[in-house]
Amino acid sequence: MPDLLIELFSEEIPARMQARAAEDLRRGMTDALVAAGLTYAGAAAFSTPRRLALTVQGLPAQSPTTREERKGPRVDAPAQAIEGFLRGAGLTRDQLEVRDEKKGQVYFATITRPGRAAADIVAEELEKLIRNFPWPKSMRWGAGSLRWVRPLHSILCILTDEAGEAQIVDLDVDGIRAGNTTEGHRFMGAGRFAVSSFDDYRARLRREHVILDAVERAEHIWQEAGNQAFASGLEVVEDRGLLSEVAGLVEWPVVLMGRIDDAFLDLPPEVLQTSMKEHQKFFSVKNPKTGRIERFVTVANVETADHGATILAGNQKVLAARLSDAKFFWENDLRIVRERGLEGMAEGLRDVTFHNKLGSQADRVARIEALAREIAPLVGAKPDLAAEAARVAKADLQSAMVGEFPELQGVMGRYYAAAAGHDDGVPEACEEHYKPLGPGDAVPSAPVSVAVALADKIDTLCGFWAIDEKPTGSKDPYALRRAALGVIRLVLGNGVRLSISPILLRRVFLSFYGNPWFDFVANVRELEAHAKRLGFDLSDAKSLDEAAAEMNRKLRSYDPFTGKTKDVDESLIDPAMKKALPRVEDLLAFLHDRLKVHLRDEGIRHDVIDACLAMPGNDDLTLLVRRARALGDFLKTDDGGNLLQGFKRANNILTQAEEKDGVEYSYGADVKFAETDEERALFAALDTAEPAIAAALKAEDFAAAMRAMAALRAPIDAFFEAVQVNAEVQVIRRNRLNLLSSIRRICLQAADLTRIEG
Amino acid sequence: MTDKTEKPRSFQEIILRLQTYWAAQGCAMMQPYDMEVGAGTFHPATTLRSLGSNPWAAAYVQPSRRPTDGRYGENPNRLQHYYQYQVLIKPSPPDLQDLYLGSLRAIGIDMALHDIRFVEDDWESPTLGAWGLGWEVWCDGMEVSQFTYFQQVGGHDCVPVSGELTYGLERLAMYVLGIDHVMDMPFNDPAAPIPLCYGDVFRQTEEEYSRWNFDVANTEVLLRHFEEAEAECQAILAQEAEDPKTGKRIIMAHPAYDQCIKASHIFNLLDARGVISVTERQAYIGRVRALAKKCADAFVRTEAGGQAA
Missing domain, CATH: 3.30.70 (Alpha-Beta Plaits)
Structure with missing residues (x-):
């Protein structure tokens, strides 16, 4: 072998x-x-x-010898056909075998391919x-x-x-x-x-001084770097990507640790680290006591007579030149923000295009600022602070340092905001408003950061939905899936109570309408259907007019740019709103899809989420998830499973009867027509459960609502055990069907159980 | 295996040693091209001669101008006018890496003391419609050369492939001589009767050109020159191949290419004057590239471009 x-x-x-x-x-x-x-x-x-x-x-x-048998033409076939077969098989006629088949004598070829x-x-x-x-x-x-x-x-x-x-x-x-x-x-x-x-x-x-295995080279580098750092009471900053890259740059790794000139030690550690990594492929070595980066590790490919002294000196020189640049950027940026503030630094954003249909970066910042102010109270932040943070959060994009190292966006914002005298969470928001960047990235919790982070992402989503640039398949050039997941994680992670549809609608509407202020009353009636799908909870309204007023209250907006009211051009509202609504419905559905993916990873079933999505207020993601968790937990219990069966049985019988009779059995059942104890017990149980469930839902205590539903399980089971719904006497039958209708009505208050599978 | 070569003592000695070394390797010692260019690659001895099937081997110093890099002579590393050393060999010889390392030894870089590395860096020139694969060469963490195998120039596949080496002379020399500020670097032998440093030669010109490049150059005139160079380039190439006076077939690839170089440099000046917006930038680059492609198309129809006469 x-x-x-x-x-x-x-x-x-x-x-x-x-x-x-x-x-x-x-x-x-x-x-x-x-x-x-x-x-x-x-x-x-x-x-x-x-x-x-x-x-x-x-x-x-x-390789093994192989044999292949091929069936050929009949013996009396035309000569051409037989020759063709011989050519294909690479044999002569005397090597063929003749076999008797039903249709006559047929040639067979056995092709032997000897092993090679x-x-x-x-x-x-x-x-x-x-x-x-x-x-x-x-x-x-x-x-x-x-x-x-x-x-x-x-x-x-x-x-x-x-x-x-x-x-x-x-x-x-x-x-x-x-x-x-x-x-x-x-x-x-x-x-x-x-x-x-x-x-x-x-x-x-x-x-001959070559370590063949890249893993071995990487291990050697990591260990040796660690040893040298440890000997000086320092530690190497871990960077796996850099380690594997460096292991691919050398055949014989020689680890050398060098000093960073004192003149550069005051640079932010992120700057030192990024500059050394990007330009020089150096590892950073920090002092564990102070967190400061004080040295670097470079990996040479050669052992030298002077034990790397020349190499180290050369590398140190190159590093000094690089860090001089970084220091120049840092000091220059600091001078600008101290003299003119971050607003001064941000001036150039007017000339930077964000997207040719969505305006400049400055336009975008103005939108985010308005949105952050609006969201602030919902996340426990002061509106003025959130607006201030949003106004300056993108300023560092204009700094020389971020121009050189784009990956330092946000980080530099934090330093420059502090240098410009911002505080109260504003510097942190400059850094954290980009978060969470991926599924593994932490979600910010400081209120100002949350407000700006949400505003940034919602603005992005609304903007791209308004211009119809949605992700398709694997194409998501503007990272909109990440933005959507970011909104979801920010909301859920901080328990934010936020009805998101009106915010989305207003944003998208504005992009079509152009006039930042509008009054919505005149258009409520024709748009009511949309409103429902958008998840506006209008259930408390007694009349359509009241619903209209409610919608108006929800949708009414100040001018996010000037804070003033303006005359409304009525003729522009309808077309703009008609364009905006389908987009917003689509965007909400997109958010719901991302939410399903997110919750599936948490082990919540998709049908449970569907059952909760069908309920009003589904644009309040925190509420939605609380409901889904409670329902999921409930269905896992014995009572829950059985109640679901009872509900389904009631619903099936009722639906069949309603289809057959062509009527809806929604008049209240009357206990006086009850014939059995089980029927009367069910009446009593429903009378107790209904207000209990309603009260629990009103208090948004979904677990209590589920517990109140669980109390219905035994009476419903007993009812079906003892009672024949389709009784001979019509009055009694109708009353029992109306009783089933009560079950349905009461259960559906908590979630749309018809969507639960099994 | 220690190199015993004595250390060079001046900027010019490094240039002379490179000249001697590459001459010994059989390269034709060309002189700088007599026009303003941004890099040694623009010299027709590289751009045009990398096209077609004729073998070629040339080396030369090329003064290069990058108006935006001007720093009034104050920055230790940045200059608006600097020198590149350029080697182009077609077809690229199999031992080009070794030849290159030999040139480093020739200028006093001792391989037993230094760490030389070939780090991925693919080269592309959007204005020349050219690209190649290769490395930047690091010496102790500093980029000392660009090493490229040309794959395409002026939109034409390079067959055979040329190997191109570009040394940034000031940076390389500063490293070899152990100088921290370019202006302090000995230009001639420090022991000469009249020793001159780089600053003696270039500090004043750096100052003068920085001011002119950034603030004074007449942009209207430059814009007009750009248009004129573009038009002239096209007009030259629009001529019939047969010269009515001599009756010979004379395709004027080089005069046309001069206009292309001119347009490219004017674009760089306009860029330094800050009158070209981000969107316009791409359009200007595209216009220069279109000229470079036409010049390449013309050159490959000439004898030097491999077309049988």
Whole structure:
């Protein structure tokens, strides 16, 4: 059982591509070998900056012989047909077999394919793989047409048998002839050498100052960096992405720790860290007592006679030049915000386009400010503070530092806001209003931060929905799914009580209407249907007019830009509102979809959420989730499961009867027509439960409402056990159907149980 | 394996050593192109000669101008006028990396003491419609050269591929000589009867050009020059290949390309004057690129461009 060793030796492979390329080599080669009939015991692939390597153990010396039987034409078929069959099978007529079939005598061919030597298969498949390798970007060089990530210099390809004898696989790719040699480290290696097996290869490389395994290089770097930092009472700031990148930049890692000049130690640690990482691939080393970053770790690729002194001095010099730039940006930015405030810094945002249909960054900031002011009271923040924070939160986008390091947006905002004299949570909001950035990112809880974070995300969602730029499939260029999930997590994480539909509607409406103030009374009637779907709770209203007044109260807006009222152009309201409403319904449905995904991860069933989404007030996400949790918990109990069955039975009988009779049984049932104790007991139970459930719902105590419903389980079960609903006497039947209707009405107060499965 | 090469003592000695080294490798020692360019790549010895099938090997110093980088001679590293050393070999030889490392040894960089690294950096010139793959070369964490295998120039595939090396001479020399501020760097031998440093030669010009580039250059005139260069480039290329006077086939790729270079530099000046908005910027770059492509189209129809006469 021979082992295969392949090495593809090239000029420096980009670090970010190495791991993937090693995996592609392993999978591509082993898949091809298996498809060609060569099974194997194990395989592993490796990468360094200059090589990809693959070892495959336990290959058979050759692929198995295969036999294929093919049915051909009849013996009396035209000569052409028979010749065609012979050509296809690669046989002569005397090699065919004649068999008697129902339709007469038929030719059969048995095609035997002898096994092929493993070396031949390897040569063929490796050449194919090299020529079609899935590099993210590849190139030509010299006068050749071969493509590789950078010029490919040599191919090592050997099969080693059990006796340790190595056979070079006969392969030539565009003049690169496979052999059994490679070379070690570019500067510390001693030239080309031959190897006889993978173990030999790996050991020889180590002697020639190459650690083959990237994981081993990374571990070495991390350990050595940690040791050196520890010896000085410091610790290395962990950065896994940087570690794997650096491990891909060196074949022989030499860890060196250096000092940061005192002149730069007052720079914010985030600035030091970002500058050192982005430009120099340095790790940051901090003082655990003060949290300050005081040193750096760089990883060289070579051992030198002076133990890295020259290298370290050079790196320190480059770092000093970089940090001088950073310090210049920092001091310049500070001077601007101290002299002119963050508002002064933000002036340039007027000239920066946010989106060509959504105006400049300054326009966007004005919208966010108005929205933050509006949301502030709902999250326990002072409106003036929330507005102040929103006004300055994007100012750092105009700073020189964020221009150089975009990933420091928000962080610099916090520093500059503090420097400009903002306090009371405003600096923190400058940083935190971008959060949460992903599912794993923490949700801010400081009220001002929450207000601005919500305003920012809601403005983004409304803006893109208004211009009909929604995410489709995998395309979500404006990260709107993340914004939606951010809204959901901010609301739920802080227990924010917020009816979101009117806010969304007003925002989207404004983008169509253009006039920031409007009065809505005249349009309520025709838009009532929309209002319901939007989740406005108008249930307390006695009449349509009152509902209209309620809607008006909910939708009435101050001018978010000037705070003044303006004359309304009635003729513009209707078209704008008609455009806005469907968009907002769609946006609310999008939020509900994201909520379902979010809750599913929490283990709440989708039908439970649907049952709660069908209830009024479904745009209040906190309320919605409380209801869904209570319902979910209830359904898991014995009482809950049985009550659901009882409800469904009542609902089925009632629905059938209503369809058959063509009437709705919604008149109150009368206890005087009750014939049995079980019926009377149910009457009594419903009389007790109804106000109890209503009171609990009013108090938004869903658990109590569910408990009150649970009390109905036994009487409903007993009722169905003892009573025949469809009695002979019509009065009695109608009364019992009306009783079932009470069950339905009372239960549906808590959630739409008809949507629960099972 | 220690390099025993003696350390160079001045800026010019580094240039001379590079010249000697690349001449020994068989490159034609070209002179700087006599026009204002942003980088050594613009020299026709690179841009045009990287096109077509004819072999080529050239090396030269190219004064380069980047008006926006002017700092009145005060910044230790930034200059609006600086020097690039450029090597172009077509087809790229298989040992180009080793040849390059040899050039570093020649200027006194001892491989036994320094950490040389090839770090991914793909090169693209939107104004030339060109791109290639390669690295920036780091010496102890500092970028000392750009190393590129040209894949496309002026919209044409490079067949064969040229290998291009670009050294930022001031930065490289400052590192080798251990100088912190460019203006302090010895220009000629410090032991010469009249020793001159970089500042003696260039401080005043940096100041003068910084003022002109940023505040004085007449933008109306520049805008007109841009239009004129563009029009002239197109007009040259619109001529028939056959010269009516001599009856010869003369495609004027180089004169047209001069106009393209001119347009490109004027665009850089306008950019430094701050009169080009973000959206206009792309449009200007696109116009220069269109010229570069037309020049490339013309060059590959010439003898030097590989077209049989």
